Amino acid sequence: MTFDVIKPIRVFLSEDKQLFVALKNIFGYYPGNIFLYKLAFRHKSQAIELNNGSRVSNERLEYLGDAILSAVVADHLFKMFPYKDEGFLTEMRSRIVSRVQLNKLSQKMGIDTLITANTENNNVYRSMKGDAFEALIGAIYLDKGYNFTRQIIIEKIIKQHFDLQDLENNNTNYKSRIIEWSQREKRSVEFVILNEVGHGYNKQYVVDVLVDKISLGKGRDYSIKGAEQDAAMKALLQLETEKL
Numbered sequence: 001m002t003f004d005v006i007k008p009i010r011v012f013l014s015e016d017k018q019l020f021v022a023l024k025n026i027f028g029y030y031p032g033n034i035f036l037y038k039l040a041f042r043h044k045s046q047a048i049e050l051n052n053g054s055r056v057s058n059e060r061l062e063y064l065g066d067a068i069l070s071a072v073v074a075d076h077l078f079k080m081f082p083y084k085d086e087g088f089l090t091e092m093r094s095r096i097v098s099r100v101q102l103n104k105l106s107q108k109m110g111i112d113t114l115i116t117a118n119t120e121n122n123n124v125y126r127s128m129k130g131d132a133f134e135a136l137i138g139a140i141y142l143d144k145g146y147n148f149t150r151q152i153i154i155e156k157i158i159k160q161h162f163d164l165q166d167l168e169n170n171n172t173n174y175k176s177r178i179i180e181w182s183q184r185e186k187r188s189v190e191f192v193i194l195n196e197v198g199h200g201y202n203k204q205y206v207v208d209v210l211v212d213k214i215s216l217g218k219g220r221d222y223s224i225k226g227a228e229q230d231a232a233m234k235a236l237l238q239l240e241t242e243k244l
Contacts, residue, residue, distance in 0.1 A: 019114065026109055027156050032143045036061070040135035043117035043128055058135035065138030068146070069097055072153045080164060091176075095167055096158070100226065102130030105161060111136060126222040174232035178209065181239070188212050191228050209235040
């Protein structure tokens, strides 16, 4: 009996059968060390406490996965756009690996349904889905090695979920756009944090965009960067409307 036959039999006899099958459906392969993947989906709110008092969750895998994902995306973009400068490549990479984008990818690919987290008392963990996505990349790397992980990222993530041509043409960095506009038009632009609403994982930031000291758009998000983007988008709409 070959390994290809033995592996599915072991999978279907395993207590982790559902996780094996889910990962096979998402990425097209059965994991080797399933413990790594179970850990990748364990949010810090459900960390396991060891005898020495330390708590184990997906945070270390998230750190590793973040580095691997960033390196693979940077390498892929470097080869895909041989005549583009560093600023362009950095911006493109940030659009692919941003927390907002990873949260969306996690949900789109069904990764978010595999997360173990404490959702009692209406706790909102705004980066939980993206964190698990990065932790999963870390688990794949430790389980299968760099070359295999690189192939998964390029074939199963970038090529299936991103149109690089469209991403290149669609500048969604509203903050950069309004700053470029201000420099071109010799206008002053300032981002001011007005308020913090809520607390803990529910805390949101309120940011105002001032153009020549005049408020043109207020944004709100769970991160300062997100609130700035929201405010900049509204300010650009206002500028287009008023033809300032």
